[in-house]
Amino acid sequence: MAAAQQVLYTEHDRTGVDARDFVRAVCDSARQGFSKDVTLHVDINAGYLRNDVTTPLALILNELLTNAAKHGCDDFGRCEIWISPTFWKGSVR
Structure with a gap:
């Protein structure tokens, strides 16, 4: 949440934020809690x-990322997580 709030406070427009910057900030913050074998791919226009x-989105995105890293990795703790507005664009890896 701190990363998301940082984006909110640095925006010049006080009514909203750039989606790409916001999602990347949330992902970067969540990534700090993952092992080096968890790879995040952020593809946001x-x-x-x-x-x-923004606050509900940050909470939901963080929960989804955490669950994917916790339950979606292989037996060696490796996984790739794709963050994209196109949900069914490819197979889960």
């Missing part, structure tokens, strides 16, 4: 998020 959706 430029867009705009209103402030009223």
Whole structure:
């Protein structure tokens, strides 16, 4: 949440944030809790998020990332997590 709030406070537009910057900040923050064998791929286009959706989005995204890293890795702790607005674009790795 701290990373998400940092993006909110550094934006010049007080009504919303750049979607790409926001999602990357949340992912970068979550990544700090993962092993080096968990790879995040962030593929977010430029867009705009209103402030009223940023906190719920940050909480949900963080929970999804944490669950994917905890339950989606192989027996050696390796996995790749894709963050993209196109959900069914490929197979799960």
